[in-house]
Amino acid sequence: MNTSAPAPLIAVIAGEESGDQLGGDLLAALRQRYPAARFVGIGGKRMQAQGLESWDEMSELSLFGLAEVVRHLPRLLRLRRQLVERLIAARPAVLIGIDAPDFNLGVERRLREAGVRTVHYVSPSVWAWREKRAEKIGRSADRVLCLFPMEPPIYARHGVDARFVGHPLADRFALVGDRAGARDALDLPHDVPVLAVLPGSRGSEIERLGPTFLDAAARVAAAIPGLQVVIPSANPRVHARLEQLLGQVGRRWPVPPRLIEGNAHQAMLAADVVLIASGTATLEAMLAKRPMVVGYRVSPLSYRIARLLRMLKTDIYSLPNVLARAAGADQPLPVAERMQDDFTAAHLAADTLALFNDSERRSRVVATFEQLHRALKVDLQGHAGDAAAAAVAELLETPHAR
Numbered sequence: 182m183n184t185s186a187p188a189p190l191i192a193v194i195a196g197e198e199s200g201d202q203l204g205g206d207l208l209a210a211l212r213q214r215y216p217a218a219r220f221v222g223i224g225g226k227r228m229q230a231q232g233l234e235s236w237d238e239m240s241e242l243s244l245f246g247l248a249e250v251v252r253h254l255p256r257l258l259r260l261r262r263q264l265v266e267r268l269i270a271a272r273p274a275v276l277i278g279i280d281a282p283d284f285n286l287g288v289e290r291r292l293r294e295a296g297v298r299t300v301h302y303v304s305p306s307v308w309a310w311r312e313k314r315a316e317k318i319g320r321s322a323d324r325v326l327c328l329f330p331m332e333p334p335i336y337a338r339h340g341v342d343a344r345f346v347g348h349p350l351a352d353r354f355a356l357v358g359d360r361a362g363a364r365d366a367l368d369l370p371h372d373v374p375v376l377a378v379l380p381g382s383r384g385s386e387i388e389r390l391g392p393t394f395l396d397a398a399a400r401v402a403a404a405i406p407g408l409q410v411v412i413p414s415a416n417p418r419v420h421a422r423l424e425q426l427l428g429q430v431g432r433r434w435p436v437p438p439r440l441i442e443g444n445a446h447q448a449m450l451a452a453d454v455v456l457i458a459s460g461t462a463t464l465e466a467m468l469a470k471r472p473m474v475v476g477y478r479v480s481p482l483s484y485r486i487a488r489l490l491r492m493l494k495t496d497i498y499s500l501p502n503v504l505a506r507a508a509g510a511d512q513p514l515p516v517a518e519r520m521q522d523d524f525t526a527a528h529l530a531a532d533t534l535a536l537f538n539d540s541e542r543r544s545r546v547v548a549t550f551e552q553l554h555r556a557l558k559v560d561l562q563g564h565a566g567d568a569a570a571a572a573v574a575e576l577l578e579t580p581h582a583r
Contacts, residue, residue, distance in 0.1 A: 188217035189274035189577060193224060193233060194264075194288060196242030196281030201225030203302060203349060204279050206566030207573075208233060214574050221271065223264070236267065242284050257284075265291045274577055277302055278322070290321040298576055302326040302569060304343070307335050308503065315339040324576050326569050330556055331507035344572045347565035350461075351557035354446075354468035363450035367441065373407045374537065377452035377471070378438075379445060379462050382415035384422065389478060390458055390524075391426050397476075397529035398456060399432035404534055410438035411452065413445040453543075454536045456529060459498050463516070467501040468554055472546040474517045474532040475499040478524040504553045515546045 191211065195204045205227030208220055212231060220233040223242060229235055241260055265288055268276060276292045278285030280303040289299040301322035307315050308331055318325060319341030327333055328348040336343035364371055380394035381387055395412075402408045412427075414420035420442050427438060441448065445462065449455055449469040457466055459477035466473045477498065497503060502514045517532040519525070536543060559568040 187215060188219065189215055190219050190221065190271060191215075191573075192268055192271065192273035192276040192292075193220055193222040193228065193279065194242075194277070194281070194285055195222075195224045195228060195239060195279040196284055197239070198225065200279040200281060200303075201227045201239060203566070203569075204228040204233070204277075205231055206349065206564065207277070207279075207302070207569050210564075210566045210570030211573065214570060221273070222268075222276075236264065242281060261288060264288060268292055268297070269295045273297060275300060275573060277573065279303060282318075286318060286321040293321060293323065296581075298323050298581060300324050300326060300573055300576065303328060304332045304336075308332060308507075313339070315341055324572065326572055328557075328565070329504065329507075331504070345559065346568035346572055347559040347563075348464070348557040349565040350464060350468055351554055352564045354465075354554070356551060356554060358450045358470045360450055363447045366447050367411065367439075367444065367451050369409060369411070369439075369451055373409050374405055375409045375411060375452045376401060376533065376537075377448040377455045377457075378410060378412045379448070379455065379457040379466075380412075380423075381458040381460070382419065382462070384418060386458060387419055387422050387426070390476070391423065392429070393478075393524060393526050393529065394456060394458070394476065395423075395426055395430050396432065396526035397533065398438070399430050399434060400526060400530035401456075401533045401537070402434055402436065402438075403432065404530075405537055407436060409436055410434070411448045412438055412440045413448040414440065414442055415445075417442065454533055456533050459518070459520070461500070464500045467504075467550045468557075470547045470550045470554070472515075472536050472543045473499075473501070474519070474529055474536065476519040476524045476529050478521055501550065501553065504556070505549060508553065508556060515549045 193204055195201045201224050204224050208228055208231035223237050223239055224233045224235050225239040275298040277300045278289045282305050289301060293299045299322050304325055304327045312335060315336050316339045325336055325343040326346045327343050330345045333343040333345050378394055378398045380391045398410050402410055414423050423440055449466050449471050452471055455466045455471045455473040457463055457473050457475055459475050463475055498520055499516045499518055501516045505515055519528045
């Protein structure tokens with residue numbers, strides 16, 4: 182700890198739980214560099230534990246980007262206007278907006294126009310759709326801190342300063358997963374095949390995807406003697422709905438599936454194969470080093486509109502495949518994907534059975550996932566929060582051109 186370090190005023194805004202977690206790690210690392218720093222802005226318990234003086238409740242921002250926002254728009258716009266005025270009056274050395282782009286990018290742009298350095302932490306998915314958003318983000322942020330290594334080159338094409346700082350999830354998983362320990366924690370036998378099924382965490386996903394995932398799991402269970410199916414649920418409401426859907430599958434389960442609340446990480450680690458909805462959970466399954474089959478479906482209208490407007494710039498969807506392609510791997514993509522019209526119980530079941538029946542392929546997938554895990558860390562000994570703090574400190578300690 183450098184006791185002679187300056188005491189900057191650092192403003193930080195997080196609008197949801199994941200941002201608060203990132204912010205907590207970042208502020209702890211910044212405190213190591215600047216022991217006398219003062220942190221102000223908006224954040225939750227983790228950031229406040231690191232000394233943040235939160236000017237408003239983080240939950241006030243969580244509606245931004247949701248359909249419900251329309252009803253609360255006047256209040257949210259008033260909150261943002263007041264926050265901008267207070268920040269400009271405070272003149273922080275830097276403003277760091279963590280994720281929540283619908284709210285934070287507007288605040289960052291106003292502060293940058295007022296001569297305050299700005300950082301946006303967590304890039305929107307410019308690699309998947311509307312790459313030209315990078316230019317707009319660059320008008321708001323002096324520097325973008327990216328979680329994925331393929332993101333800074335995209336920003337460079339648009340003249341935006343972006344740094345890869347590592348993904349925090351990569352810090353939370355061991356490079357070698359403990360299957361035995363996870364099975365002990367979930368009271369699962371060590372000598373049976375296990376399939377983890379994760380059909381989504383939101384109620385809308387369970388309604389749209391759940392029946393197909395459960396039907397596919399039942400087909401796999403009928404084909405593999407002794408298979409134990411484990412289905413973690415994100416919350417009690419999802420748990421109750423999954424219970425109802427299990428009763429409606431209409432197929433016989435040779436071994437009753439285990440429906441558990443929470444413990445998604447343990448369920449992945451305990452599994453031999455994971456059947457999972459596309460999204461951040463696929464990254465978690467990759468970091469658990471578990472071969473997986475990914476499926477997803479949006480409404481046909483939404484899909485047609487996205488295609489018609491050419492909003493999608495990728496023909497792959499799961500994060501492990503995106504990372505593998507960006508890494509330039511010569512091998513086939515590691516994850517089977519079933520999207521839209523291909524998202525059927527028959528296809529998902531066939532892909533899942535193919536993984537169970539091919540141990541060499543599973544080994545190749547695990548080796549690829551280990552390489553990708555290492556690539557998501559800037560330093561195998563350090564943490565994403567440390568790298569993010571270093572990128573912020575470099576900006577702070579560079580003479581301001583404005």
